[in-house]
Amino acid sequence: MSSVDATPIGAGAKARGAGGRRPIGLLLVAAPVALVLGLIIWPVALSVFDTLTVHGPQGLEFSLEAYRFFFTDGFSLRNLWLTIRVAAICTVLLLVISLPIALYLRFSETRLAGYIQALALFPLFVPSILLAYALIRTLGPNGTVDTLLVAAGLPKMPTPYLTPWGPIIGLVWDNLPLTLLIVLAGLANVSRASIEAARDVGAGSLTILWHIILPRIRGTLLVAASFVILGLFSAFTLPYLLGPAAPEMMGPFMRRTIIEVDDPVQARTQAVVTFALCAVFALFYVRSVARSRREQTS
Template sequence: MTRPLPARRSVSASRAGWVGLPLVALPVLLLAWLIIYPILSAVTSTLLVARPDGSSTLSLASYHFFFSDPYSRANLWITLWTTCVCGMLLLVTGLPIALYLRFARGRLSAYVQGLAIFPMFVPSIILSYALIRTIGPNGAVDVLLNAAGLPKLPSPYLTPWGPVIGLVWDNLPLTVLMLTAGLGSIPKSSIEAARDVGASPLRVFRSIILPRMGNSLLVTMSFAILGIFSSFTLPYLLGPASPEMMGPFMQRTFSDMNDPVNALTQAVVTFGFCLVFGIFYVRSIARNRGGS
């Protein structure tokens, strides 16, 4: 007669789960205090309007002003445009580098990996100054073109393309690292078997690699989009004064215009768009844990 081992294991697992709760209590409390409470406070502050008698009433006036104001809509649009363009450029640039690093061997691949990761160790303020001195008016590019007798090119500095260049450079290392990690989870035997039957590199990528990269691509793009959408330093220093991305827009509304309610409204709207991409990321992680 066999013992009821599954029941004992389930009881042990349940006890281990209860024992683990105190270990995560402090991080959960910090998360609630530093993240969840400020979010709820910001939403409440934008929805409640004070009356002359001291009471408060529910109102959507601040959100109505944001979505009816042409300047606010233009800033939201330029933020969405910059995020989408940077996301596509990161994918187009980072995926070939990750594929090369996954399958290449030798010293050259080590140099390529070092160059791809190098922007991670450059602060955003230093990167902004370097780009201004390189692609800005009378920068290094203009000096070289003038020395070669060629006409000047329009500078992307203080245009919507200035933040795009800086944000792609700044987010490329994390994109390459995450895509390389995703490629590392693909069994090499599957790729070698496809090559043995005569599959071309394009067919291997389309039929073997790409179908197994869906989760890695989703997680990578979620991280990149969340970072780009909420960026401040690079859009503030490289972007145009009007329209401006949501990060500089919120800072200027709060400090220069002394309008905390509208600044909070802009923050809540920004959080709402970021929440959509965050949900995709959380669902992807939950799906992987459920499958495992």
């Protein structure tokens, strides 16, 4: 009889305990939520509202005119397309470059690995404006590379400066540390023993990479790609300083539209379109994180 009575009492105590903790938890969450609401969600909502309305004779009216303009304007579309292309190329290059470095850093036992890691993370500490000017000095016309080529009796190279390859080179350099760190974190979950076990049953390096390592870090690579793409869409300094004038990437395009063209509604429309594209990749990221959580708990 006593055990039957004990259950509701215990359950009640548990419920009170959880209720007692709830205000503290809500308070802790309140500050960041308020900041996000006030400084991000509210202005974003205003912007979106602006792009969807026009001032008509009866006051504000709903209108898709701003978007109709953006998606019929060849110049805007070319800029959007360039941004997507640069982001795609950069992402592929970053993954292709950082994966071998990360593999080396993860599984090498030499002291050299420490220096290579420091070197790979170095761009993290260089402001992108310095990087931009350094790249102009080295890869620009008559820059260091040209000087060396001429000294070696070779023809000058076609400079990437002011072509889409300018920002691509700069952005890859700039985003390498972040990508590398994410991939390294993913590789930390691939135990040395699981690779040794594969070698033990006769697998060579490529087989191990394809059948053992890549399946284990697929989620990580997705996360890295989403992060990089999000960063690339909002990149400004490097495309502005290294990229072509037309077509231009969305960052410089938005700045020019609002400052030089003085068309805030069109600038906001560009921002909303960019944001919508980013949201798709953010969704990828969130889903991948949720899935890996599920796998860990199962």
